[in-house]
Amino acid sequence: MSDPLLEVRGLRTWFETPKGTVKAVDGVDLTLERGEILGLVGESGSGKSITGFSLLGLVDPPGRVVEGDIRFLGEDLRSASPRRLRDLRGNRIAMIFQDPMMTLNPVLRIGTQMIETVRAHAKVSKAEARAKARDALCQVGIPHPDERIDAYPHEFSGGMRQRVAIAIALLHKPDLIIADEPTTALDVTIQSQILSEVQTLTREMGMGLIWISHDLGVVGQLANKVAVMYAGRIVERGTVDEVLDTPRHPYTRGLIDSLPMENDRGQPLRQIPGNAPPPLGRPEGCPFRPRCARATEACLSEPAETEAQGRGWRCFHPLEEEAMA
Amino acid sequence: MTVFILRRVLQAILVLFITSLVVFLGVYAIGDPLEILLPADASMAERAQVAASLHLDDPLPLQYLNFITSALQGDFGRSFVYNRPALDVIFERLPATLELVTTSLILSLILGIPLGLIAGVKPGSVTDESIMTGSILGFSLPNFWQGMMLIMIFAVWLGWLPSTGRGQTGDILGIRTSYATWDGFIHLLLPATNLALAQIALVIRLTRTGVQETMPLDFVKYARARGISERRILFVHVLKTILIPIVTVLGIEFGSLIAFAVVTETIFAWPGVGKLIIDSINMLDRPIVVAYILVIVAMFIVINLIVDVLYSLLDPRIRSRAS
Numbered sequence: 239m240s241d242p243l244l245e246v247r248g249l250r251t252w253f254e255t256p257k258g259t260v261k262a263v264d265g266v267d268l269t270l271e272r273g274e275i276l277g278l279v280g281e282s283g284s285g286k287s288i289t290g291f292s293l294l295g296l297v298d299p300p301g302r303v304v305e306g307d308i309r310f311l312g313e314d315l316r317s318a319s320p321r322r323l324r325d326l327r328g329n330r331i332a333m334i335f336q337d338p339m340m341t342l343n344p345v346l347r348i349g350t351q352m353i354e355t356v357r358a359h360a361k362v363s364k365a366e367a368r369a370k371a372r373d374a375l376c377q378v379g380i381p382h383p384d385e386r387i388d389a390y391p392h393e394f395s396g397g398m399r400q401r402v403a404i405a406i407a408l409l410h411k412p413d414l415i416i417a418d419e420p421t422t423a424l425d426v427t428i429q430s431q432i433l434s435e436v437q438t439l440t441r442e443m444g445m446g447l448i449w450i451s452h453d454l455g456v457v458g459q460l461a462n463k464v465a466v467m468y469a470g471r472i473v474e475r476g477t478v479d480e481v482l483d484t485p486r487h488p489y490t491r492g493l494i495d496s497l498p499m500e501n502d503r504g505q506p507l508r509q510i511p512g513n514a515p516p517p518l519g520r521p522e523g524c525p526f527r528p529r530c531a532r533a534t535e536a537c538l539s540e541p542a543e544t545e546a547q548g549r550g551w552r553c554f555h556p557l558e559e560e561a562m563a
Numbered sequence: 564m565t566v567f568i569l570r571r572v573l574q575a576i577l578v579l580f581i582t583s584l585v586v587f588l589g590v591y592a593i594g595d596p597l598e599i600l601l602p603a604d605a606s607m608a609e610r611a612q613v614a615a616s617l618h619l620d621d622p623l624p625l626q627y628l629n630f631i632t633s634a635l636q637g638d639f640g641r642s643f644v645y646n647r648p649a650l651d652v653i654f655e656r657l658p659a660t661l662e663l664v665t666t667s668l669i670l671s672l673i674l675g676i677p678l679g680l681i682a683g684v685k686p687g688s689v690t691d692e693s694i695m696t697g698s699i700l701g702f703s704l705p706n707f708w709q710g711m712m713l714i715m716i717f718a719v720w721l722g723w724l725p726s727t728g729r730g731q732t733g734d735i736l737g738i739r740t741s742y743a744t745w746d747g748f749i750h751l752l753l754p755a756t757n758l759a760l761a762q763i764a765l766v767i768r769l770t771r772t773g774v775q776e777t778m779p780l781d782f783v784k785y786a787r788a789r790g791i792s793e794r795r796i797l798f799v800h801v802l803k804t805i806l807i808p809i810v811t812v813l814g815i816e817f818g819s820l821i822a823f824a825v826v827t828e829t830i831f832a833w834p835g836v837g838k839l840i841i842d843s844i845n846m847l848d849r850p851i852v853v854a855y856i857l858v859i860v861a862m863f864i865v866i867n868l869i870v871d872v873l874y875s876l877l878d879p880r881i882r883s884r885a886s
Binding site: 291294296324325326328329332333335337340341342343344345346347351354355359390392393406 | 780786788790878
């Protein structure tokens, strides 16, 4: 069998700060095949975005990938040269950020930024690059791409800007796209349009997609596989159906319960008690312990992952299979 | 846009009017030019005659009224000292100063921006520390002392460059300039460098701060995530973003350099307006002083207008807001 599209083992990304070491990502494993969409879910500060940046070597100092193995189609990305990483970025592995208002350079035209992306990875003339950029805009459903290509980012609406970002990501038909909360800043109708387009594109082009989000609802609509992150670790993983229908980790269960549901109308929303632990004061043992109703003495030591065929959780007291029934 | 320009023109007229009033009163208060123009033993009759010929015996409001009416017709009076129209005297000298100032601004841009970029990209590195230390010297050493050191090193010890005066000039596109001849060019180098040193330091600091503020922004990270080279990120993405504050400051500096090039002009015996104005103040040559200040104010107004136009060229967001 050939190498998986992406395989991450024991990834640790730490930030050395004057107050101590922030273990933003602390032992993350991920596997992704072509055509798969992996939802990486977690609260703010759980390390999900840093995980995404770590894959591309884009963690800003003082942050550093201190340990782990990142293999992209078998190639070790952690020991790849800066030059090689630059060749891969935007080319074989593309990234979409949360807010395209902040990520597209406001003083450069959309076309300029697309053309430079094309020409960073392909020896083509400006005119060819422009044609390619135009086609990409067309593909993501931007009306009048010939005129809009000369517009500036602020002349687009939020949804259109995110389409531009997706178009840029698709320019080189990448093998893998890492999307960091790309629809969070959009309103719901635009969000579902974009979700279904992304789903189609992933399937048609045979790409892998990592969809980083705090929104379990969106991930449930879109992804095949889910990994739930808490305090720098993946606490539960599996297919969407497995994780959403029969969550085993109490934290996942809490996340699902806190989604607003149709039949709970008028009821107060259920929330997970307490707050995510501060990055410098994570409790010993299971980091979810202080917020967990099922915690016991055993949870003072760190739970190992119970794993079988891609389904796994880190908990001493997992919920029963039929818990959600 | 038309409304914008119209408003600016009205503002400009108001500013010029107020300046003329303030300057006229100020110069009147400095002293009586007759004391300097006439020999100490002049008779009362001679005094009265000269005062009448220069209209210095009119009451002050009338003097100002006369001045402003002829100024509106483009006549700023005749210099007491040179006995020629004040504007002619100024405009004869202005090109030399403009040439000096422009050259030093160009120097400060082509040296200051790259140095600032290099320093800003790796803050705390040895290169950064050296550049920043150098820029502190540029800021803090007195301008006249820097000028004398330049003459000492390059003219006296090394003998590479002439120390004083403006060299041969020639015509390029109908403008008399030192750039037309080699002699003129090498005469320009030392004074322009002297004037540029503080500006280079300023541009370095502005650029460095700009780079440091811009590099952590998301669009830089996104550009990296797209595989854009570091060089292009720095010279296109970052530079274009930080040009706005640099243009603003240099616009203001351009005006003040013209107005205050006097130290450099004095050290290097450069025949510009800076030297003219100091001489004229000493001689209480009212028409020159008043006309000079009005010319400088007008120039500031024009420069500010140009800066505003440049803004909209540099930042598309300002452009669309204006339209």
